Amino acid sequence: MPVFPYLGGMEVRLNNPDIQAKIDRWVAETGRGPDELVEDAIAGYFDELTQTREMLNSRYDDLKSGRVKPIPGDEVIARLREKSAARRSQPGSSRATSHAK
16 A cells, blocks of 8 residues: 655555556656645645635625525526526427437
8 A cells, every 4th residue: 555745744545446546547647756646636625625615705705795695496496497498499409309300
């Protein structure tokens, strides 16, 4: 089982053979070390997590301040169903043409 040093002595042990295989493949394809790949993956994860949290906080602030109004769940479902039905009824859509055959 490989051990990856991470940030000053922290060790990462992978128990999932699928993840290990992906890392091995990336190491072979890129020539980068597994520790570097794991560090990049974790850094990217935290960057995305930070962006998502900031976006959610901003949306929450918009709702709380009244700048935007929430849409009831049943209305959201109705809108999605309308869009889906409209898309299916468009000429040339794959579903519309497959039913016509």
